[in-house]
Amino acid sequence: MTFSVLQGEYAIRRYPSEAALMPNLSAFEFACVSKSPGEATYICPADALAPEGWQAKEKGWRILKIKGPFSFEVVGVLAQASAILAAAGVSIFAVSTFDTDYLLVKEKSLAEACDALKKGGHEVSR
Known part of the structure; x- marks a missing residue:
């Protein structure tokens, strides 16, 4: 698999389920x-102007994008990547889209995550 590191720091915010959607999501x-x-859980750049009313917020996340697209019949994409990172002691927060998967890792673990994936035979571009 091929991974690329998205630029910038991201935050994960928890809102009440009835919170209105953030209006500027397409800008990111x-x-x-x-x-x-x-x-409701929002993931967006840490410095984004997010709506008030969040209940919890955790900054300091970086994103590893798995190069896709993958068909829905492909088995084990997340399992393989997460197993490598788990063996390296790297905690993840995974997000899937229609075409591919994204792994969020803490900034302090990014270098370790990239090294582990490379040692596992994968390409990682920063």
Whole structure:
């Protein structure tokens, strides 16, 4: 697999599930919103002007994009990458889109994550 590191620091924010969507999501290279009955989770650049009312926020995330697209029949993409990172002691927050997968790792673990993926036989571009 081929990974690329997206530029910049990202934050993960938790909002109440009834929170309005952030209006400027299309302005970012990467942004993600997921909603469940109990919460709404936003992932966007750490310095983005996010709506008030967040309940929790964690900054300091970097994003590794797995080069896609992958068809839905491809098995084990996330499993393989997450196993390598788990063996290296790197915690992840995974997000999938229609075409590919993204792995968020803490800034302090980025170099270790990239090294582990390279040792696992994968390409990583920064």
